[in-house]
Amino acid sequence: MPWLVKSEPEEREPGVKVSFSVDDFEAIGVTPWDGVRNPEACKSMRERMKIGDLVLFYHSNCKVPGTVICIALCVVKEGYPDHTAWDPKSKYYDPKSSQESPKWYMVDIKFVRRLPHFVPLAFLQHIGASSALSVSAIPAFMTAEQQQGIAAMQLLNRQRLSVQFVEPLVYETIVRLGDDGHGWDSISSASK
Known part of the structure; x- marks a missing residue:
């Protein structure tokens, strides 16, 4: 199953490190996806995410939020207890979680590659809002089913959910938009 995970590439508060960019991800290679404190997202990591599932990486809370910077x-490791919840010094500490009774879970994710073209959230919103399939509205390769699938994405409808299932x-x-760079430049230029 494919997924989308969100991370903030820039600091929100001085002195509080919560940012994690695609550059950080690429440098590390494999990372635990820790600190997720949404029950639905946690349940997905604990029960549904499996070894080999593919993931889209999304930058949020930045000047140009966007999917997808890398695949x-x-x-590489299925759901296991998120130990950051037990550390009182961690920004993700939760006194209601313990080693004996963990409340929060995480998975390990491996960086594979960057997509050559950035796919901005505004482009996905544009595609999702397009009522008719036309070359000027969305990329020519896209079918009605693809457009409707993007319109139904949790990313467009449940924006605060940090771990989301994505229809295959x-x-x-x-991924095709990110690999081939279809359309966004011409659409954004035409709207100016």
Whole structure:
């Protein structure tokens, strides 16, 4: 199953390191996806994400939020307790979680590659809002099913969810947009 995970590439608060960019991910190679404190996202990591699942990496809370900067091979390690919840010094500390009774889970994700073209959130919103398939509205290769799949994405409808399932056809479509760079430049230029 394909997934989308979100991370903030820039610091929100001085002195509080919560940012994690694609550059950080590429430098590390494999990372635990820790610190997720949304019950639905945690349940997905604990129960649904499996070794070999593919992942889209999304930069949020930045000047140009966007999917997809890289493709990561998720999961290299399936759901296991998030130890950051037990550390009182961690920004992700949760006194209601313990080693004996863990509340939060994480998976390990491996960086695979960057997509050559950035796919901005605004482009996906544009595709999702397009009522008719036309060359001027969305990329020519895209079918009605692909457009409807993007319109139904949790990313567009449940923006605060940090770990999201992505339909396989939508995953393939976004990867194609990122690999080939279809359309965004001409659409954004035409709207100016």
